Amino acid sequence: xxxxxxxxxxxxxxxDVPTVIEIDDSGQIDRVIGYGDTYNAERIExxxxxxxxxxxxxxxxxxxxxxxxxxxxxxxxxxxxxDKGTFWPLDDITLSMSRNLKVIGNLYENPELVEVKEDED
Numbered sequence: 001x002x003x004x005x006x007x008x009x010x011x012x013x014x015x016d017v018p019t020v021i022e023i024d025d026s027g028q029i030d031r032v033i034g035y036g037d038t039y040n041a042e043r044i045e046x047x048x049x050x051x052x053x054x055x056x057x058x059x060x061x062x063x064x065x066x067x068x069x070x071x072x073x074x075x076x077x078x079x080x081x082x083d084k085g086t087f088w089p090l091d092d093i094t095l096s097m098s099r100n101l102k103v104i105g106n107l108y109e110n111p112e113l114v115e116v117k118e119d120e121d
Contacts, residue, residue, distance in 0.1 A: 002049075003048065003049070004048070004049035004059070005017070005018050005021075005046055005047065005048055005049070006018075006046075006047050006049075006061055007032060007034060007039065007044045007045065007046045007047070008044060008045045008047070008063070008108045009036075009037070009039065009043060009044055010043055010044065010045070011043050013108075013109075014036070016034035016035055016036045016037065016039075017034055017035055018032045018033065018034050018046065019033050019034060019035060020032065020033040021046070028041065029041045029046065032044060032046065045063070045108070047061045047062035047063045048061065048062055048082055049061050050062070050080060050082075050087040050090050051087075052087070052090050052101075054066065054101045054102045054103045055100060055101050055102055056102065058102075058103045060080055060087075060090065060101075060103055061080065061106075062080055062081060062082050062087070063079065063080065063106050063107045063108065064079075064080045064103050064105070064106050064107075065077050065078065065079055065080075065103070065104050065105045065106055065107065065110060065113045065114060066078050066080060066089070066090075066101055066102060066103055066104065067101075067102055067104050068100050068101040068102070069100040077104065077113050077114055079107060079114055
């Protein structure tokens with residue numbers, strides 16, 4: 001699998017592909033060079049490709065919103081997250097579910113597709 005990234009530019013509300021990611025001495029992203037611009041870390045969000053494609057062949061990245069058919073009670077829209085080396089919910093989806101896996105949007109352009117849950121005190 002090829003490791004791929006994409007980035008969301010908060011300032012101009014557009015996608016770009018990073019070609020260089022510079023890391024500072026503390027291990028934090030300092031600056032990113034893309035095809036369209038040079039970005040500082042505060043202006044962008046970087047997302048990694050999950051290595052999975054949906055049922056129509058679209059690559060699935062962190063921050064994408066996916067839906068899939070299931071009899072397990074997980075119906076609805078799910079945000080793809082990378083947590084401790086696992087892309088959730090993709091690693092929990094069985095082969096039979098993946099036939100109906102579909103990217104329906106992403107957090108940056110379609111936040112309305114995700115139900116916001118209030119924090120419980």
